[in-house]
Amino acid sequence: PAILSFWPFLHLIDRGNGISAETSLVNSLSPASLISFFVPWATQKGEIFTDTDPLLRNCYIGIIPFIFFTAYIINKKKKKLFEQFLIFLFFLFLVFSLGKFGGLRLLAYHILPLMDTFKHPAKTKLFFLFAAILISAFSMQHYTREPQFYKKNIMKILWLLLLVAAFCFLFGLLKSSIWILFSRETTNNISTGTFIKEIRDSFSFYDTLFLNSVVLLIITAISLLLVRKNLLIKFLLPLVCIDVFIILQGMLPLTYVKNNTPSEVAKILNAQPAGYPLPDTASSLALYSQDGMKYFNLMGCMNPYNKKPGRSDYVITPSNLSTQDFFWNYKLFRNKIMKYPLIYVADTVFNIQDTALFLAEESTRKAAVSNQQTNTQEIKLTTTNTKPTNIIIRKFFPGKFEFHVTNSNTALLVLQQNYYPDWKVFVNGVKKEIEPVNITFMGVKLTPGTNKVIFEYSAPLILPSLILSLVFLSTGIFVFFIKRKQKS
Numbered sequence: 001p002a003i004l005s006f007w008p009f010l011h012l013i014d015r016g017n018g019i020s021a022e023t024s025l026v027n028s029l030s031p032a033s034l035i036s037f038f039v040p041w042a043t044q045k046g047e048i049f050t051d052t053d054p055l056l057r058n059c060y061i062g063i064i065p066f067i068f069f070t071a072y073i074i075n076k077k078k079k080k081l082f083e084q085f086l087i088f089l090f091f092l093f094l095v096f097s098l099g100k101f102g103g104l105r106l107l108a109y110h111i112l113p114l115m116d117t118f119k120h121p122a123k124t125k126l127f128f129l130f131a132a133i134l135i136s137a138f139s140m141q142h143y144t145r146e147p148q149f150y151k152k153n154i155m156k157i158l159w160l161l162l163l164v165a166a167f168c169f170l171f172g173l174l175k176s177s178i179w180i181l182f183s184r185e186t187t188n189n190i191s192t193g194t195f196i197k198e199i200r201d202s203f204s205f206y207d208t209l210f211l212n213s214v215v216l217l218i219i220t221a222i223s224l225l226l227v228r229k230n231l232l233i234k235f236l237l238p239l240v241c242i243d244v245f246i247i248l249q250g251m252l253p254l255t256y257v258k259n260n261t262p263s264e265v266a267k268i269l270n271a272q273p274a275g276y277p278l279p280d281t282a283s284s285l286a287l288y289s290q291d292g293m294k295y296f297n298l299m300g301c302m303n304p305y306n307k308k309p310g311r312s313d314y315v316i317t318p319s320n321l322s323t324q325d326f327f328w329n330y331k332l333f334r335n336k337i338m339k340y341p342l343i344y345v346a347d348t349v350f351n352i353q354d355t356a357l358f359l360a361e362e363s364t365r366k367a368a369v370s371n372q373q374t375n376t377q378e379i380k381l382t383t384t385n386t387k388p389t390n391i392i393i394r395k396f397f398p399g400k401f402e403f404h405v406t407n408s409n410t411a412l413l414v415l416q417q418n419y420y421p422d423w424k425v426f427v428n429g430v431k432k433e434i435e436p437v438n439i440t441f442m443g444v445k446l447t448p449g450t451n452k453v454i455f456e457y458s459a460p461l462i463l464p465s466l467i468l469s470l471v472f473l474s475t476g477i478f479v480f481f482i483k484r485k486q487k488s
Helices: 002-012 031-037 040-044 063-074 081-097 104-111 121-145 147-175 178-182 192-201 205-228 232-255 262-270 285-289 322-329 331-337 352-360 462-487
Strands: 343-346 348-351 367-370 390-397 400-407 411-415 423-427 430-432 435-437 441-446 449-457
Touching: 031 040, 040 205, 040 232, 063 121, 063 147, 063 205, 063 232, 081 104, 081 121, 121 147, 121 232, 147 205, 147 232, 178 205, 205 232, 322 331, 331 352, 343 390, 343 400, 348 352, 352 367, 367 411, 367 435, 400 411, 411 435, 411 449, 423 441, 441 449
Parallel strands: 348 367
Antiparallel strands: 343 411, 390 400, 400 449, 411 441, 423 430, 423 449, 435 441
16 A cells, blocks of 8 residues: 555656665664664664664564564474564565665665665664564464473573673673763752753763663563573563563653653644634735744644644655655745735736746736646736636635635636645536646636636545455455364
8 A cells, every 4th residue: 555655656756766776775774773682772872873863773572572583583393384484574674674784775776666766774674573573472372382392492592691681781881971970969940850851861872781781681580580480471471561661661762752741732732723724815825834833843843733724844754746845945936936825816827937037026916837838818817897806715624625716807726735646626516627836736727707616635546555455454364264263
């Protein structure tokens, strides 16, 4: 489904023409980040990890699952076909996620389709981690059935892990300055919570390595004791949960903890309108955009929350169409168009090659620039001896707009919504051709009179993609129960 939703727009975005091999390797998973299988806290500090975005360095699946995963890999007992497939996927995506360090990503760039359209190889760690978790689950299942068969290998792994934990503990302890940090006194003008956050931000690689190795030592030592006394099965679930919960607390500050309280964010969100209130036909896009970055550091761009048809300068997605990027980077053009409202009837239409004339036009008229070669005289309006155009907004939703427009002459109605191929427009129930205008927006020609205009977006591939996913899911469930029934 993800590929099917991406494919129709590929030729319309800058990446559709391909990115360079060097760009495709940006944000590779650093080999140093693989220590996050044991001590994920340490990967958030230190220059050796900077090849990878902080949000993509963590490979932690839990110490206990990692132990069982390793035991299953080194176990010489014959494995089922599906289990072999999972092991293959693990190593395949592990090497792929290493990007420039693994070589496989570059090979895929040159020989496989679509591999020249995205970067961030580290994101594919999701697949090898998912495979590792499934493998560890199979290993745990086998261990519950034959604990003595796996006990020897698990003991070896635990002793080795205990040595690694001890090394990390001593290495971190010798280099750490954590005691100095915690000996600092709080000042009167900051809260205890803020003080703790400042301490946390001051941690070095060695500080986090030391703290994480303490957790690793405790979990490994407990696991070793339980295995020796044949009690690991009994305490397996609570031990896994406790381990992951503790490690999670150390990772939360990276993605969640802020100096602002949740109540501050909730107060702003609760002040926003419910549903999608109708915008007026006089307010400009610039006016609707002016609060877009007001609370950016607190909660991001405001327009998705206040439901105002605006745009901010902050762009994170690579999926903007080339026309959208060109419009936004063409500042003179953008600034003039942003002075117009969401919906308007153009009183003058310029051809795209006459953009300079449009920019030089200093009148307050609402002009439009047609992206196509067109007979502009056909829809050039005069305001003398004509009734003013009346626009009423009836519906305003992300995928549907409805307007009632009364115009005395042939007109070009402009909707300043970014055009995508799956937009359709209907005038008085009849499907019409969308006129691309103002580089990235949409328009439609109207005949004189009262017109009911509906712009509607529908993605035709969503339903087939959903059906295809359900078919695969149903087939998988059916095969699973058939095999289970045959075994019983």
